[in-house]
Amino acid sequence: MKRKLIFLIIALGIVAQFGLLSTIIIRRELTLRSGEICRFETAPVDPFDAFRGQYVQLSYTAFSSGVLSDRSFTANTWCYLLLTTDTNGYQIVSSITDSKPTSGTFIRTRVRYSYEDHIEKPTPDNKYHREPTGKWKVHLNLPFDRYYMPEKLAPQAETAYREANRAARREKQAVARVRIWRGMVVIEDIEIDGKPIREVIQAERIIKP
Amino acid sequence: MNHVKFLLQELKSWTDEGILDPETSTRIASRYADAEMKSVAWSRIILGSLGALLVGLGVIALLAANWDDISRPTRTALSFMPLVLCVIAYFMAVRNGWSSRGFFEPLGIFWSLSIGAGISLIAQTYHISGDPESFVLSWTLLILPVIYATQAVVPFIGYFVGLLTWASMSQYSNGITVLYWPLALLALPAVMSIRKDTHLSIRTGLITWGAALCSTAAIGVTLEKTLPGLWMIIYSGAFATMFLAGIAYESKDEPILQTPLRTLGGCGLAILLYLLIFQWPWDDIGWHYYHTQRDYNPLLAYFDYFLACVLPVLAGFMLIVANRKVDASTWKGLKVVSVWTAWGIAPVVVAGAYSVASSFSHEFVASLIITIYLTGLSICTLVEGLMRRTMLLVNAGILVVISIIVGKFFSSDLGFTTKGIAFIVSGGLFFLTNAYVGRYLRKEEKVS
Structure with missing residues (x-):
């Protein structure tokens, strides 16, 4: 009896091992197959932080300076970002809420921290003082801030990504093409001037062998 | 041979x-x-385990090197492959009735690695950011069935190390670290089963050492620490409980490897009490210094209060159990209180000193209480060592006495010359006593 019970526990554990891995895969596959295609404009990142292992650290203009909200959010809690499209065709955040939206495209993510937003206003004696704007800035732990690449391609990808995001030039546009389905986001590719990052690297290899 | x-x-x-x-x-x-x-020879188990480790890491490295050339569905299938192989090997072993440790120890390592590799490879395939905290927790929890299936040492220790790592990360990000304890309890039936089946084997010793060391560290990690100084009562209770459980259930003739509770509990108590002979741990403790900052969660602090109440009571209970299980010491035909009873009441003494320091801010008095208590303990240990003719106890007693003298001299305002002379004299006394007692015991042995 005891032996059977232990065997049952082991069998359930094995099911859990396969179950967890399968769930991760199935949800992402469904997102990649049925999700809505969205594009996020990327933002520059600190070059020394760009690589931790074999991935490109991504940052987005829509989130990099925090998302404005009417209220504060507790760190580590889940929130939902309702998205809309700007005039350039990139996704931006229209609102942030703690309850699941019933319609529209949204992302489920965790709050890193939030703080009261302030604005600096000039005083008569030529100094500045900070005044609250009545809004809150919410910083997020985005679930799509890493793009994994093989060891050989990673340094070139980092250079291409950084070049495209160099604030002074901004000649090229780096964009993350993602799929969103029921709050889940999966990165499809990174595009530089509309071309997949791998193609850009290959082309640069041919020009500069 | x-x-x-x-x-x-x-x-x-x-x-x-x-x-x-x-x-x-x-x-x-x-x-x-x-x-x-x-x-099965341990050399075979160790070599087999090392082989499993190297093959596991090699397979992962090979897959990672060619990752970009493989299509997404193939990558997904390959992520599962090591795990599938382990499960097949396990069911084959069960079906054929294999029970060799030389098979199950390496299988346990390879299986545990393949779970971590599976999660990592899938995360790479789908560019999942995932925080390290949830990665460590998922991997650790999925090792649990491996523990029950293979009863191998490395996954066992890995499970506790994984939980401790997760709790440490979680504490840093203000997570609920107390979950360490219910999760650790999930492995307890397997530990008990191994202790029952292979009592006093090297395997049992290693597993118990791993669990005990990780759980000792986890106490410090999982405490919310809103009430400064409460850790003293909690740790003294934990060490006393471990020490007395070791006295009750571990054989005194076994080596250190097979007496983890007794060794860890005893050493832990000695080190803790030694720290408390100084004044600095008693500074700014008690309700007057209660932490109210945002980083401290008052609800989670109830776990600290719970431990501070339960562990000393548990130590008291173990004291009764140990007294019933172990025969009382005798001296010239008279029954005397064993020295471990004196060590076992440490939580009560520490709690007394804590209330003095926290209620009346008498840090000096608190440190003095512990100094007197620890000096008394070391002398009792020395005497019991002489009575039982055990060199280990004699040395332990002398070591603690000398450490107290050295420590107190160090923290005093005396000049370096005086301190230096005191250290030399203490060291000399240690050697002399050791030599004298050793000669005395040998003479006694010859006479008997």
Whole structure:
């Protein structure tokens, strides 16, 4: 009896091992197959932080300076970002809420921290003082801030990504093409001037062998 | 040569010399031959485990090197492959009734690695950011069935190390670290089962050491620490409980590897009490210094209060159990209180000193109470060592006394010359006492 019970526990554990891995895969596959295609404009990142292992650290203009909200959010809690499209065709955040939206495209993510937003206003004696704007800035732990690449391609990808995001030039546009389905986001590719990052690297290899 | 092989050879010569009759010899031989069949040399287990580790890491490296050339569905299938192989190997072993440790120890390592590799490879395939905290927790929890299936040492220790790592990360990000304890309890039935099946084996010793060390560290990590200084009562309770459980359930003749509770509990108590002879741990403790900052969660602090109440009570309970299980010491025919009873009441003494320091801010008095108590303990240990003729106890007693003297001298305002002379004198006394007691014990042995 005891032996059977232990065997049952082991069998359930094995099911859990396969179950967890399968769930991760199935949800992402469904997102990649049925999700809505969205594009996020990327933002520059600190070059020394760009690589931790074999991935490109991504940052987005829509989130990099925090998302404005009417209220504060507790760190580590889940929130939902309702998205809309700007005039350039990139996704931006229209609102942030703690309850699941019933319609529209949204992302489920965790709050890193939030703080009261302030604005600096000039005083008569030529100094500045900070005044609250009545809004809150919410910083997020985005679930799509890493793009994994093989060891050989990673340094070139980092250079291409950084070049495209160099604030002074901004000649090229780096964009993350993602799929969103029921709050889940999966990165499809990174595009530089509309071309997949791998193609850009290959082309640069041919020009500069 | 192992003990069984030696015994079987000796049996043959005893039978040839006519010391044993052939029938008895055969009966003894058949009894130990079975054990010989089941036992596997540790060298084989270690080599097998190392092999599993290297093969596992090699497979992961090979997959990672060619990752970009493989399509997404193939990558997904490959992420599962090591795990599938382990499960097949396990079910084959169960079906064929294999029970060799030389098979299950490496399988446990390879299986545990393949879970971590599976999660990592899938995360790479789908560019999942995932925080390290949830990665460590998922991997650790998925090792649990491996523990029950293989009962291997490395996954066991890995499970506790994983939980401790997760709790440390979680504490840093203000997570609920107390979950360490219910999660650690999930492995307890397997630990008990191994202790029951292979009592006092190296495997049992290693597993218990791993669990005890990780859980000792986890106490510090999982405490919310809103009430400064409460850790003293909690740690003294935990160490006393471990020490007394070791006295009750571990054989005193076994080596340190197989007496983790007694060794860790005893050493932990000695180190903790030694720290408390100084004044600095008693500064700014108690309700007057209660932490109200945002980083401290008052609800989670109830776990600290719970431990501060339960652990000393548990130590008291273990004291009763140990007194019932272990025969009382005698001196010249008289029953005397064992020295471990004096060590076992440490939580009560620490709690008393804590209330003095926290209520009246008498840090000096608190440190003095502990100094007197620890000095008394070390002298009692020394005396018991002499009574039982145990060099280990004698040395432990002397070591603690000298450490107290050295520590107190160090923290005093005396000049370096005086301190230096004091250290030399203390060291000399230690050597002299050791030599004298050693000679005395040898003489006693010769007389008896």
